[in-house]
Amino acid sequence: MTRYKLTIAYDGAKFHGFQSQPNLRTVQGVIEKALSKMTKGKEIILVGSGRTDAGVHAYGQVIHFDYPGYIPAENMLKAINSLMPLDIVVKDSQIVDEDFHARYGVKRKTYLYRVDCGHYTDPFKRFYAGHYSYSYDLEKIQTALKDLIGEHDFSSFAASGGVIENKVRTIYEAQVKYLPDENELVFEFTGNGFLYNMVRILVATVLEIGSGRRPVHDFIRLFEVKDRQEARGTAPANGLYLKKVFYD
Amino acid sequence: MTRYKLTIAYDGAKFHGFQSQPNLRTVQGVIEKALSKMTKGKEIILVGSGRTDAGVHAYGQVIHFDYPGYIPAENMLKAINSLMPLDIVVKDSQIVDEDFHARYGVKRKTYLYRVDCGHYTDPFKRFYAGHYSYSYDLEKIQTALKDLIGEHDFSSFAASGGVIENKVRTIYEAQVKYLPDENELVFEFTGNGFLYNMVRILVATVLEIGSGRRPVHDFIRLFEVKDRQEARGTAPANGLYLKKVFYD
Numbered sequence: 001m002t003r004y005k006l007t008i009a010y011d012g013a014k015f016h017g018f019q020s021q022p023n024l025r026t027v028q029g030v031i032e033k034a035l036s037k038m039t040k041g042k043e044i045i046l047v048g049s050g051r052t053d054a055g056v057h058a059y060g061q062v063i064h065f066d067y068p069g070y071i072p073a074e075n076m077l078k079a080i081n082s083l084m085p086l087d088i089v090v091k092d093s094q095i096v097d098e099d100f101h102a103r104y105g106v107k108r109k110t111y112l113y114r115v116d117c118g119h120y121t122d123p124f125k126r127f128y129a130g131h132y133s134y135s136y137d138l139e140k141i142q143t144a145l146k147d148l149i150g151e152h153d154f155s156s157f158a159a160s161g162g163v164i165e166n167k168v169r170t171i172y173e174a175q176v177k178y179l180p181d182e183n184e185l186v187f188e189f190t191g192n193g194f195l196y197n198m199v200r201i202l203v204a205t206v207l208e209i210g211s212g213r214r215p216v217h218d219f220i221r222l223f224e225v226k227d228r229q230e231a232r233g234t235a236p237a238n239g240l241y242l243k244k245v246f247y248d
Numbered sequence: 249m250t251r252y253k254l255t256i257a258y259d260g261a262k263f264h265g266f267q268s269q270p271n272l273r274t275v276q277g278v279i280e281k282a283l284s285k286m287t288k289g290k291e292i293i294l295v296g297s298g299r300t301d302a303g304v305h306a307y308g309q310v311i312h313f314d315y316p317g318y319i320p321a322e323n324m325l326k327a328i329n330s331l332m333p334l335d336i337v338v339k340d341s342q343i344v345d346e347d348f349h350a351r352y353g354v355k356r357k358t359y360l361y362r363v364d365c366g367h368y369t370d371p372f373k374r375f376y377a378g379h380y381s382y383s384y385d386l387e388k389i390q391t392a393l394k395d396l397i398g399e400h401d402f403s404s405f406a407a408s409g410g411v412i413e414n415k416v417r418t419i420y421e422a423q424v425k426y427l428p429d430e431n432e433l434v435f436e437f438t439g440n441g442f443l444y445n446m447v448r449i450l451v452a453t454v455l456e457i458g459s460g461r462r463p464v465h466d467f468i469r470l471f472e473v474k475d476r477q478e479a480r481g482t483a484p485a486n487g488l489y490l491k492k493v494f495y496d
Contacts, residue, residue, distance in 0.1 A: 011371040057372070086374040123259040124305070126334040128372070 001066045004076055005100055007092040012057040013127035013238065014087055019051045027052075027088060031063070034083035039068060047102045049109070049245040053197075055237035057128070059112075060091070062245040064102040100247070108172065108246040111199045113187040114239045115207070129184065130203070130239035136210030141176055141185075144209045147219040148174040148189075148202065155226035157205070159197035159234070167226075169193050174202075188243070197234055204233030249314045252324055253348055255340040260305040261375035261486065262335055267299045275300075275336060279311070282331035287316060295350045297357070297493040301445075303375070303485035307360075308339070310493040312350040348495070356420065356494040359447045361435040362487045363455070377432060378451070378487035384458030386426055389433075392457045393422040395467040396437075396450065403474035405453070407445035407482070415474075417441050422450075436491070445482055452481030 008031075016024040020032065028046050035044040049062045071079065077093035084090070114129035116122055121131050148171045155167040173190040187206075189199055205222070208214045215221075222231055256279075264272040268280065276294050283292040297310045319327065325341035332338070362377035364370055369379050396419045403415040421438040435454075437447055453470070456462045463469075470478055 009371055011374070081368065086369060087371045089368050089371050091368065120329065120337050120339065121334060123257055123335045123337050124376070126259070 001068055001098075002070045003064055003066050003096050003098050003100060004073065005062060005064050005094045005096045005102065006077070006080070006090050008061050008063060009059050009089050009091055010057065010061065011087040011127070012052060012055050015054065017052060017054045017056070018048055018058075018061070027058075027061075028063075030085065030088060031080070034080055035065065035067070037083060038079060042068060044068075049102050049106050049242075052240075052242055053237050055127070056240045056242070057238075058242040060244040061242050062102050062247075064096065064100060066098075102245075105247045106193070106245055107248060108190055108192055109194060109242065110173075110188060110190040110244040110246075111194065112241040112243045113189075113199055113203045113235065114241070115185040115187070115203070115235070117183050117185060127238050130235045132185075132207055134207075134211045136207065137212065138176070138178055138185075138210070140212070140216050141206055141210040143216050144206050144219055145174040145176060145187075147217055152223045153226055154195055154198055154223075156222040156228055156231045157198045157201040158195035158228065159201070160228060164195065167195055169195065169198075176206075199240060200235040200237065201231050201233070203235040203239070205231050207235070208233065249316055249346075250318045251312055251314050251344050251346050251348060252321065253310060253312050253342045253344045253350065254325070254328070254338050256309050256311060257307050257337050257339055258305065258309065259335040259375070260300060260303050263302065265300060265302045265304070266296055266306075266309070275306075275309075276311075278333065278336060279328065282328055283313065283315070285331060286327060290316060292316075297350050297354050297490075300488075300490055301485050304488045304490070305376070305486075306490040308492040309490050310350050310495075312344065312348060314346075350493075353495045354441070354493055355496060356438055356440055357442060358421075358436060358438040358491040358494075359442065360489040360491045361437075361447055361451045361483065362489070363433040363435070363451070363483070365431050365433060375486050378483045380433075380455050382455075382459045384455065385460070386424070386433075386458070388460070388464050389424055389454055389458040391464050392454050392467055393424060393435075395465055396422040400471045401474055402443055402446055402471075404470040404476055404479045405446045405449040406443035406476065407449070408476060412443065415443060417443065417446075424454075447488060448483040448485070449479050449481070451483040451487070453479050455483070456481065 016026050018027045020026050020028045044065050046063050046065050073093040073095050077090045080090050116125045116129040116131045151170045153168050171191040176187045266275045268274050268276045292313050294311050294313045321341040321343050325338045328338050364373045364377040364379045399418045401416050419439040424435045
């Protein structure tokens, strides 16, 4: 058995998320099916760094699996890519020790969130960005994002349905830049872990801060109240990108 | 009757081109159907500045039509947009004189062509750019594009099947820029008219010049030979964008 670590990108628009589901097209399902062709039917189970929801994209999702036999890493990349549909690509392939684990070994993750600020919904961004046509104060957004840095209890920012008890996470970076040519806000968050829907709820909340509907330092209050009802909105899945996963 | 001039954008990936065809989803068909809802079934025929093929996009296609009655231009824009799918948007609406004609009145058109130069096919660009992974010399491409400026016989660059006899066109601008963040070449052509597939054939040819498979000034020879077999390639439809249409 040889353990492979792959870095993959996918356009999430036409997938029912990362994780395998019966009779639905998922990223995991498509790759596992390709691997089973390579092993002539022997089932291989992928492990991803984490799930992504339907419509969520990835520039740098990381997966691992154990392959029965040895293929050079570069050949594994080419073999899988030759079996991939056009909305998934393997960008990097490495052979790793068997103590590498794509999920348990994660140290940090970086997510992007794109917000189209145009008056109308841009036909080219309908699958690739959220849309926010209200006016906003960029400085307020930038000030608010600084409150996220550090270790906080993100209970107010976790979608119900999660099973994780401990909702304390550390955020290392929370930034936004405005791209004038695209008329887009691009958020970037790096942390040691993210709760279910957390990035999307953070984006929805900080946009409300930007438009003046919440006080600038509302994140601090929300950390204290630990109440999902207080943060309310969730930005749509199609603006979210898993950019990078970090390991030791 | 009131004549409206609309500027529209569309993502061409899911359309069988601009022009109406029975039982196929086309841009013209979708908009005409929306207009017939507004007129309670009375048929309205659109005139576009020209056709775009299946998969070709538009940032600024121009259309006109005559509406039985009067609606302020801004309200027409909102009414149509409320009936549009997410891959078409009306960006501008004007009431024009009845001597305005979206096709016969065209003075210039600008097309973009995006070429992804990455090693692998980017999942996010599969519908939105051509792909060229050979090495190329940007200066050679820039030098070659200068040969296009002016009035030339583009017979070598017209797909067979066109019915137009006169293949002389004037090119005012032919440029390329390299976007390092995207690893993309973006071509831009402005001319008084373009033959069927002409931009796509020009791009395929200039990329062959860039990679050294043709001499730098091969365009000059191709103008003279007037032979479509000599230009050969056609870049794929999905990289092409009708950017702007100019009228007097």
